[in-house]
Amino acid sequence: MATKRRGGVRSAASRVFALLIASVLLIGAAIGVFLTWEAQTSARQEAEHVTAAIAHALSAAPAIEAAVTATDRPSAEDALRAYVESVRTGAGLDFITVMDSEGVRLTHPDPARIGEKYLGTIPADGRTLTEQYTGTLGPSVRTIAPVHDAGGAIVGWVSAGVTVESLAGALLRRLPVIVLLTLAVVALGAAGAVLARLATRRITGDLEARDVREAVAGYESVRTLGEALRAQTHEHGNRLHTALSLLELDRREEAIALLSEASLQGQSVIDQMTLRDGDPTLGALLLGKASQAKERGVRWQVHVDPAAPRVDLTPVDAVAVVGNLIDNALDAARQAESGGDRWVRVDVTAAGGGAIAITVSDGGPGIPSNLRERIFEHGFSTKPSDRSGRGVGLALVRDIVTAAGGSVELSAEPTSFRVTLPGVPTERNIG
Structure with a gap:
């Protein structure tokens, strides 16, 4: 049974079709006007040449x-x-x-x-x-x-x-050709719009544009959380195997020290997230990314201001925004000069007016000035393409943040992405 559209809102495929049809009609009208003007100019120039020759x-x-x-x-x-x-x-x-x-x-x-x-x-x-x-x-x-x-x-x-009057008559004789050419362009454009609608519908079905964005955000959230949890699981697995081997060798103190060190590394983030009363998903993401950073040989730093409010996003959107920024920072940090300090830092602070600021910085080579605007375009990426696709992350980050009434700022030296979003006061902030 087809899903009923909320409030008469059209599906993403219908929106794409309507946008393309409107574009085709505008282009067709522009072509018609241009051809008419060209025919009028041509008729006048022809008249000037003929009269001069005669x-x-x-x-x-x-x-x-x-x-x-x-x-x-x-x-x-x-x-x-x-x-x-x-x-x-x-x-x-x-x-x-x-x-x-x-x-x-x-x-x-x-x-x-x-x-x-x-x-x-x-x-x-x-x-x-x-x-x-x-x-x-x-x-x-x-x-x-x-x-x-x-x-x-x-x-x-x-x-x-x-x-x-004769020139106008000559123009009228050319109008049928102009109309036919214009209609041909519109017909071809309309056919392209129909094909685009069918292709979009195969992918998105009857989903609204907002639902499509949420689906993409959900996919990105699962992807980045999956990578973080895989890295964390791999790290914990290695430590547990090592601890078990130490226990088998009757070296209990060293096994306890190894497990205690693993616990202490994540405790600071846990404490900070606990102090600010919430965002367990964001906390889990930061813990997982810490393991991922260690796996990649990147120094990891996190600072969470207890006075910062909770981010006013769904868990899926929050993970998509922060996870994509951290993934890009980790990739950039790995490109630092050999032997240099490879690091990523995440700062969660209060931004004033009840807003929250999340800043992700890295020690990578930076983004060229001529690409700082293009990196937010859909489909654009400085990374090589693979089967998972590229050019979605930062565009999705900007779409989610903008839709929530926030902003994204990029600064250099070091490269930092600062996301400012409306916040939800915690009990600690209120009390």
Whole structure:
């Protein structure tokens, strides 16, 4: 039977799907806007190139020069009109206007406008000019070029143009392609989102995102506690075997001294945890990690302030946070220079305002400054990968601490991770 979701909260797989779909829609919208802008820009640039090419070509044509310098203007206009119209139709332009040197029109799409002054900029320096101007046909992109006679004098002008309305029509003709491309991108993204949801669902089922994090924290807690208990069991086993051998050799005093030493090593942590009235899981973790440190040849130090409150985390989350920090510190300490002092120190202190601070320091080589932010990213690690996976520990630590309203700070010389969390007052703190 499917598990009922609390308060309508969606599962982790559904959250992943919703996030990916939202991202796909945003990307699709951005692509659609970009392609539309690109098409509009391309259409305008194409219009500028075509009008410039046609204006230049016609301004250099002998027929145009002959028409603007002809003494029989009516006959010249009739011959010129047919020639210009054929060029305009072939080039797909909205108008080609031929003018005399004073800007009086000899041709125009509207015959009633012939003989009137050209509406647009006529460059005083005789250069070719491309501009957008509102004329008799409305706003248009146009290029005007001078007509020179054999002596190089300006005897007329040729203006070729495309209306903005025509450019909009060209854009509309391209819109179906833009829409299809955008829909294709969205469809591919949606398919990827569905596959991601199915993959996530295989792993997480109907678990909520919070439950997934708790499951990961539980796994990390079991892992770090397991390693600590294994080291502690191995150490105790070796000592018991040694003590039994001493007893068999009738060396009782040495056997008692060995067992007493083992008891005293963990007694300080036990006493400190007892004085602060609680956190037996955290105390067991610290005891186990002490054995693990000894197994790795790392000097182990623990200081627990009796005035520190209890950490306001579940045992699973507390072990995941502290255990991961200690594991990283032990790994770092082992990388210290050969023959150097390999050490790890754990300090549990009051942080003010009822908060608790847990600081884990080590004598390792330190973390490069360019990696100090990346080490908290999911999947990132400076350690080599193995089957157990890497790049989860510190990311999980930050997620748990942040969710609890705390903070994680990293400092150097020595490398120290300081976790500050809300605390729960103990009977000793209250009384």
